[in-house]
Amino acid sequence: PDAAPLRRGLPVPQGISKTAFLVAIEELRSALGPDHVTLNDKEVKNGWYMEHPNTHDMMPLFDSEEFIASAVVYPGSVEDVKLIVKWANKHLIPLFPISIGRNLGYGGSAPRVRGSVTIDLGRRMNRILEINADDFTCLVEPGVTFYALHEEIQKRGLGDKMWIDTPDLGGGSVVGNTLDRGVGYTPYGDHWACHSGLEVVLPSVGDDGDVSVFRTGMGALGVGGENTWQCFPYGFGPYNDGIFSQSNFGIVTKMGMTLMPNPGGFESFMYTFANESDLAPLIEIIRPLRISNILENVAQLRHGLQTLSVKGHPRTNYYNGSGPMPDPIIRQHLRSTATGECAWVYYGMSYGPAHIRGHKLSIIDNEFHRIPGCKRIDPATLPADEYFWSRDRIASGTPDLEELKWVNWMPNGAHAAFSPVSPIKGADAEKLYGLAKRRHGEQGLDLMPAFCVGLREMHLIVEIVYDGTDMGMKKRVEKCLRDMIDDAAALGYGEYRTHLALMDQVAGTYNWNDNALMKFNNTLKDALDPNGILAPGRCGIWPKRYRNRGWEL
Amino acid sequence: PDAAPLRRGLPVPQGISKTAFLVAIEELRSALGPDHVTLNDKEVKNGWYMEHPNTHDMMPLFDSEEFIASAVVYPGSVEDVKLIVKWANKHLIPLFPISIGRNLGYGGSAPRVRGSVTIDLGRRMNRILEINADDFTCLVEPGVTFYALHEEIQKRGLGDKMWIDTPDLGGGSVVGNTLDRGVGYTPYGDHWACHSGLEVVLPSVGDDGDVSVFRTGMGALGVGGENTWQCFPYGFGPYNDGIFSQSNFGIVTKMGMTLMPNPGGFESFMYTFANESDLAPLIEIIRPLRISNILENVAQLRHGLQTLSVKGHPRTNYYNGSGPMPDPIIRQHLRSTATGECAWVYYGMSYGPAHIRGHKLSIIDNEFHRIPGCKRIDPATLPADEYFWSRDRIASGTPDLEELKWVNWMPNGAHAAFSPVSPIKGADAEKLYGLAKRRHGEQGLDLMPAFCVGLREMHLIVEIVYDGTDMGMKKRVEKCLRDMIDDAAALGYGEYRTHLALMDQVAGTYNWNDNALMKFNNTLKDALDPNGILAPGRCGIWPKRYRNRGWEL
Numbered sequence A, B: 001p002d003a004a005p006l007r008r009g010l011p012v013p014q015g016i017s018k019t020a021f022l023v024a025i026e027e028l029r030s031a032l033g034p035d036h037v038t039l040n041d042k043e044v045k046n047g048w049y050m051e052h053p054n055t056h057d058m059m060p061l062f063d064s065e066e067f068i069a070s071a072v073v074y075p076g077s078v079e080d081v082k083l084i085v086k087w088a089n090k091h092l093i094p095l096f097p098i099s100i101g102r103n104l105g106y107g108g109s110a111p112r113v114r115g116s117v118t119i120d121l122g123r124r125m126n127r128i129l130e131i132n133a134d135d136f137t138c139l140v141e142p143g144v145t146f147y148a149l150h151e152e153i154q155k156r157g158l159g160d161k162m163w164i165d166t167p168d169l170g171g172g173s174v175v176g177n178t179l180d181r182g183v184g185y186t187p188y189g190d191h192w193a194c195h196s197g198l199e200v201v202l203p204s205v206g207d208d209g210d211v212s213v214f215r216t217g218m219g220a221l222g223v224g225g226e227n228t229w230q231c232f233p234y235g236f237g238p239y240n241d242g243i244f245s246q247s248n249f250g251i252v253t254k255m256g257m258t259l260m261p262n263p264g265g266f267e268s269f270m271y272t273f274a275n276e277s278d279l280a281p282l283i284e285i286i287r288p289l290r291i292s293n294i295l296e297n298v299a300q301l302r303h304g305l306q307t308l309s310v311k312g313h314p315r316t317n318y319y320n321g322s323g324p325m326p327d328p329i330i331r332q333h334l335r336s337t338a339t340g341e342c343a344w345v346y347y348g349m350s351y352g353p354a355h356i357r358g359h360k361l362s363i364i365d366n367e368f369h370r371i372p373g374c375k376r377i378d379p380a381t382l383p384a385d386e387y388f389w390s391r392d393r394i395a396s397g398t399p400d401l402e403e404l405k406w407v408n409w410m411p412n413g414a415h416a417a418f419s420p421v422s423p424i425k426g427a428d429a430e431k432l433y434g435l436a437k438r439r440h441g442e443q444g445l446d447l448m449p450a451f452c453v454g455l456r457e458m459h460l461i462v463e464i465v466y467d468g469t470d471m472g473m474k475k476r477v478e479k480c481l482r483d484m485i486d487d488a489a490a491l492g493y494g495e496y497r498t499h500l501a502l503m504d505q506v507a508g509t510y511n512w513n514d515n516a517l518m519k520f521n522n523t524l525k526d527a528l529d530p531n532g533i534l535a536p537g538r539c540g541i542w543p544k545r546y547r548n549r550g551w552e553l
């Protein structure tokens, strides 16, 4: 059901009465203007990707009213953000900042603490402040999506000169995705590594009654320092940016990003591998090629089932049984697709002029063919609507939405991700694939793994697609995710990013030396946010006011 | 004079009596073993590069006894480091950690606060803990030099497979150089960007009486997380590494570093440019080539005078006048060298197999020749002892010492650096070169600038060589440096790194929004080091106990 009235009523944050909360909201309204604060007291409406809610996760893993905002505030300026921080400190109301809120698979736009006031930064603060065609950089506000940045570059006639790097879906924000350390698929795919410069509003109120806003790197220079803000990430003194990624230490109001120069040509390629057991030897082949940049982008090595599901048809088109879809069925259906019957599909791209690409492509072709049954699929044989061309667009910096299609696998399609990191080793791939397979089997879920190969590591991204309205299925999904996290931790693997619901568990696996890392993060949290108003619980970091009071999940 | 007795006696740190200090030192001695603590109560001895002092700067910019240690302690383990931290907190004695202490041009091994106890981490903690030939990574302790790492790779027969990246001098430590965000000259030249994983001992004592040691990134995983520690820098949650670079927030006891795969060929090239005024158009040509990686390494564009001085002869061989050496004299002497008469020399390297290099080199050759008078010097014509081959070694990962030679320009040769960052723009190069020239002129100093071109920015590195025993000259050097820093700041430029003596001034230029950055750094400092025992004043960050008490310079 698309919209339903709130069953539990206005999600007033803990520790404040409804009346006091409503008074506080009125205070905020009169400070920011009545249009810029909305109370979430009516309904839950999941919408869809292009019109996603900003009050909760459109793909809820729990009950929709669990991770839900009490109100949403729309700042129009850095001054507004400071004002909101002051207000929250005064009333001890938790805030949750989002840029766009399309963090699907990881919690969408939902806050971790029920009743938080969501700061929707992107709605009004969405300017592209600069695109610098000399330096190949830009400076953006939180609301700039990959689509918007791409469009603006085209509009200015710079499309032939520079590329952006986009994740699989282009509707997210450059700022939000980068702060969550998301990845894309050109050689500029490590978004965190490619950013340069942050402007941050801190969550505390100083002795002078003011809220501090500071700029990292060269942006801290007093006079005109902005000329190097996006050219050189470090500045002088501690390089502070990192602590604002995957954290709850500050609200980012501006971010610089580097842009990729047009490499002078590009060419996608696709290989299929026949057997499940090809995984390990293939990964061993990939590692040296990737580290030496013969394989130049974050490639996706996908399981056949994902190649099938991304066609966008419901699972029932192929199979009606319960439990994971059997391999023979998957293979049978793949036979009539462009890839043909196979276990794995490798999507990659080579960059540069033709003769430079030729050098790399011939090495790749030789190496990949060491796996018996390896097939190169000639792109010329593929129709324009084949998924391959979506990967081609993405790996050449053009935002796309095709990837959303596999969500149709289930009615009321939702998904959550298990994303462990490992070396690029065959043995690691097998262990992670093996545990995922076992746990999916136990819970009767379809397994759609993709190995995203970074430079010296790979992320295994396992997206579990489920029916967002099926509480029983969601319990199984959660159980499967939690079991996989524990299994992986026991083998020495950790997640690079996770869903809101799983943050405490994942953070708990990074527990070396008696949780020394979390103790350190807590020290920073208490110093920077003594009242604990900013995104309590995000990435497992709880402020003092919440710590060890049963908030952990 | 190479060794002189201490004029000012044992440099007891402020706030503690000599007797109490000596008792404290005895306590430390009996805890660590008598050999592992030495009192600095006898002499100042500058030694030379290979046998540099760890108590003070071998190239002092002030009086040698200004930035000087009271004692040096040699921990042999992380436990020892924790013990030292506890001891310092108990007695409120300032500590100053060094890895090797060859931070020449930036303060050498000297502490910022007179009488600090230097922790010489490198002396005993100097193991290469791992070299991973699959992942192209290593894990090192503070005492591992670029030379040592290079040698070990050769010894294990991996020299043909992987390269290290080294700064101009190979005697520094991988850890210390990287923490100070130093640079080298292969495509892995941004050392900070290439590291992966830190182990850090924090400077405070917890409520439980213990000192915390934590690992960043994947190193925080409880069980066997080390398999990805050097493969993936980020881990889960805040990416904390950055705040330990150019700071005084922690003591790094282990660091991971990535290694470069042998690119399959390399080729140095050198171009000369005839006129001073070629600088701006050349920089404009370099920018797009560098950003698109046609120019692949941190190239050095050097002034002719540095090419002359690196031959290692004293200035008096060429000129005896006072004031900056006149241009015609420089040009005259260059005539009989390999570069011939010129204003600028570009040293670069191209990587990969011959046909790949050819592609890039021909683009570079065409572009550079757009500058009238540009000359390519054929390496085949250069003798084996020509400086060009030192750059060739460095840009292909072989540590070297040739660069030290320009220090011979002056008797008792010492130097200090002015290192502003700017976009790669002709106008910026001219402004920075112009102000350096004016200020050198005013102080009668020779100007030896080199532009080190990063990816989207360049560091101008101006090394002022002076006579370390000539107090008058040192005053002029300091004045010149301070004036250049102020001039640059007024034009919107800031330094990427600086000398101990100039840290307050440089930090003061990063003063946007009422010093918001320094206020933030101070908040972190007070939270992490409440007693203010760790490297007070480093990078301009003063702990509460020292702040606004006249320590700033």
Ligand SMILES: Cc1cc2nc3c(=O)[nH]c(=O)nc-3n(C[C@H](O)[C@H](O)[C@H](O)COP(=O)(O)OP(=O)(O)OC[C@H]3O[C@@H](n4cnc5c(N)ncnc54)[C@H](O)[C@@H]3O)c2cc1C
Pocket: A097, A098, A099, A100, A101, A102, A103, A104, A105, A108, A109, A121, A142, A167, A168, A169, A171, A172, A173, A174, A175, A176, A177, A179, A180, A181, A182, A183, A184, A250, A251, A252, A253, A403, A404, A535, A538
């Ligand atoms: C089919 C599919 C494919 C996907 N493929 C990819 C992929 O290839 N790569 C990838 O990285 N992701 C992928 N995702 C996940 C997700 O959709 C993207 O990462 C998306 O860009 C994140 O949403 P956002 O940009 O709107 O960020 P937001 O939701 O706005 O932000 C993410 C989080 O960061 C924090 N945050 C955001 N803005 C701020 C701020 N200004 N200050 C402080 N904290 C802030 C908040 O905690 C927020 O929850 C995929 C999802 C789906 C459904």
Ligand SMILES: Cc1cc2nc3c(=O)[nH]c(=O)nc-3n(C[C@H](O)[C@H](O)[C@H](O)COP(=O)(O)OP(=O)(O)OC[C@H]3O[C@@H](n4cnc5c(N)ncnc54)[C@H](O)[C@@H]3O)c2cc1C
Pocket: B097, B098, B099, B100, B101, B102, B103, B104, B105, B108, B109, B121, B142, B167, B168, B169, B171, B172, B173, B174, B175, B176, B177, B178, B179, B180, B181, B182, B183, B184, B250, B251, B252, B253, B403, B404, B405, B535, B538
């Ligand atoms: C001729 C010449 C050429 C040079 N060329 C270059 C160059 O190309 N590139 C370059 O980067 N530099 C260059 N330098 C500067 C310097 O020599 C090198 O950067 C050198 O590597 C730094 O010294 P180190 O490695 O011994 O570091 P250290 O002196 O050990 O450390 C540097 C600083 O980092 C901090 N630190 C060190 N270890 C730790 C730790 N374990 N925990 C916490 N803090 C720590 C300390 O504050 C210390 O003062 C040059 C110097 C000269 C004389």
